[in-house]
Amino acid sequence: MADYTIDxxxxxxxxxxxxxxxxxxxxxxxxxxxxxxSIRLNDGEPVQNVPRSIKExxxxxxxxxxxxxxxxxxxVKRITLEDQT
Amino acid sequence: xxxxxxxxKNGGFMRQTQKNNFSLRLKVVGGNLTAEQLVAIAEIxxxxxxxxxHLTSRQGVEIPFIKLADVEAVKTELEAGGVNTGVCGPRxxxxxxxxxxxxxxxxCIDTYPLAVEISNRYFGQELPHKFKFGITGCMNNCLxxxxxDLGIKGGYSVELVKENCTLCGVCVKACREGAxxxxxxxxxxxxxxxxxxxxxxxxxxxxxxKGESGYLISFGGTFGNLIAKGEQFLPxxxxxxxxxxxTDAALNFFAKYAKPSERFRVCIDRAGWDNFKKxxxxxxxx
Numbered sequence: 001m002a003d004y005t006i007d008x009x010x011x012x013x014x015x016x017x018x019x020x021x022x023x024x025x026x027x028x029x030x031x032x033x034x035x036x037x038s039i040r041l042n043d044g045e046p047v048q049n050v051p052r053s054i055k056e057x058x059x060x061x062x063x064x065x066x067x068x069x070x071x072x073x074x075x076v077k078r079i080t081l082e083d084q085t
Numbered sequence: 086x087x088x089x090x091x092x093x094k095n096g097g098f099m100r101q102t103q104k105n106n107f108s109l110r111l112k113v114v115g116g117n118l119t120a121e122q123l124v125a126i127a128e129i130x131x132x133x134x135x136x137x138x139h140l141t142s143r144q145g146v147e148i149p150f151i152k153l154a155d156v157e158a159v160k161t162e163l164e165a166g167g168v169n170t171g172v173c174g175p176r177x178x179x180x181x182x183x184x185x186x187x188x189x190x191x192x193c194i195d196t197y198p199l200a201v202e203i204s205n206r207y208f209g210q211e212l213p214h215k216f217k218f219g220i221t222g223c224m225n226n227c228l229x230x231x232x233x234d235l236g237i238k239g240g241y242s243v244e245l246v247k248e249n250c251t252l253c254g255v256c257v258k259a260c261r262e263g264a265x266x267x268x269x270x271x272x273x274x275x276x277x278x279x280x281x282x283x284x285x286x287x288x289x290x291x292x293x294x295k296g297e298s299g300y301l302i303s304f305g306g307t308f309g310n311l312i313a314k315g316e317q318f319l320p321x322x323x324x325x326x327x328x329x330x331x332t333d334a335a336l337n338f339f340a341k342y343a344k345p346s347e348r349f350r351v352c353i354d355r356a357g358w359d360n361f362k363k364x365x366x367x368x369x370x371x
Contacts, residue, residue: 047258052288056190061290064254072258 004062004075007035012050013042013071020046021053024076028059033080036062043070050074088153097170098156101149108139108149109159110171112208115182115200115220116144125166133159143217144181145171175346177207177216177336185222185239186298192222193283194239194298199325203332212336213343213352224282231315234349235335236303237328241283241296242321245272250293256285281321299323302331304361305350313350318362319369327369334368 010027012020024039031037041047051061054076063075090100097110111126118126126146130138135150151159163170171179180203183189185196200220207218221228222239230236250272257265257272264278265285272293286296299321306315322328335349338361343352353361 043258048261048284049259051255051290052259052284055288055290061253061255063251064258066254 004036004077006038006075007031009038009040011040012046013040017045017049021050024050024054025057028054028057028076028078031078033078035078037076037078039074039076040067041072041074043072047072047074091174093156095172095174095176097172098151099147099173103150105153106149107151107153107156108147109134109151110141110173111146111148111163112169112171112179113145114180114204114208115197116184117197118146119167122166122168125163125168129159129162129166132162143179143219145179172209175212175214177210177212177218180204180208180218180220181228181233182220183222183228185220189222191225191287192239193241193281193296194220194222194237194300196220196222196228196239199237202325206329207332207336210336212339213345214348216336216339216349218332224280224284230301231303231306231317232308233303233306233315234339235332236306236315238301238303238317240281240299240301240321241286242281242299242323243274243279243283243286243297244295245274246293246295247271249291251291253290255288255290256294259284259288297323300325300328302328304335304365305353307348307350311348311350316358319365322369330368331365334364338364 008031012023015023028037041050051074055061059079060077062077065073067073098107099110101108130136130148133151133155134148139147139149141147180200182196182200185194186192187195203218217233218235219228219230219233220237221230230238252267254267257267262278262280264275266273283296286294301317301321302319303315303317307313339349339352342356
């Protein structure tokens with residue numbers, strides 16, 4: 001995987017589904033196109049579902065990092081689709 | 086001449102508690118109605134019924150309080166509005182479906198055209214007892230496939246495209262069956278654990294899982310007086326031609342072995358699951 005620089009971070013371990021995805025989506029929307037967000041999320045439902053929802057929104061997932069403490073960091077590059085404007 | 090209530094019932098006119106009033110069952114396929122059909126239904130319910138409709142438990146629409154004297158007029162007006170009457174009694178009933186892959190991101194199969202095909206092929210076909218088809222697009226099972234005499238569930242059979250995989254690990258977590266493990270060599274899938282849900286392919290950010298659509302069939306579900314979950318024992322079926330061979334064979338089995346007024350489930354229980362499974366498996370294996 002190509003190198004990346006994390007521009008922003010968001011922690012969604014303090015909320016439950018479906019707010020997990022909403023919080024991540026809002027954080028992504030505050031970024032510029034091409035910027036990278038690291039999302040800290042819990043094991044279980046969040047890590048099962050949030051990556052897929054972000055993919056369906058059209059953003060590029062770069063990496064999923066296991067923090068070893070029951071949380072993960074999902075690294076996402078914001079992609080702005082033309083038809084989303 | 087007396088009223089032929091049986092013929093009326095078979096044609097979708099369900100006798101009500103109130104004498105000479107009928108709740109008219111309409112034909113709905115896969116839970117979809119056009120705006121034009123809805124307008125026609127609304128007008129008829131106002132003109133001939135009590136100004137409301139009832140949504141049934143299986144995506145049907147009924148117009149209550151149709152009077153016996155108006156039956157023919159209602160039929161004619163419905164037809165003009167592009168709406169057909171439903172069926173009741175010992176035959177193939179409404180084919181139900183979720184919205185499937187055409188609408189829903191979770192869908193693995195296009196459910197509505199399949200519901201239309203099945204309905205065109207079997208709707209109203211006479212059998213020893215009622216027979217219900219239900220089609221659900223994926224493992225989330227919004228349409229409750231196993232409640233039906235014959236349930237069809239969409240799934241994906243998956244293959245890893247190694248060169249696309251970055252070992253990001255998203256699919257390892259997305260898989261709820263624990264079928265995917267990450268090793269130093271790359272990803273490994275235990276196909277015996279795979280339930281064809283397709284979540285790996287749907288979640289993969291790099292298109293490293295190639296998912297191929299297929300059908301998972303369950304037989305003998307019933308959720309009325311007798312409650313039993315449909316049994317799924319065939320491998321995933323990847324083409325429609327085989328799917329229809331199996332559905333044809335299942336209906337033939339039912340017609341051949343069931344006693345009158347015996348549900349498919351009871352018929353299979355009596356004729357023996359081993360016999361039934363063998364017949365279905367032989368069809369699948371060509």
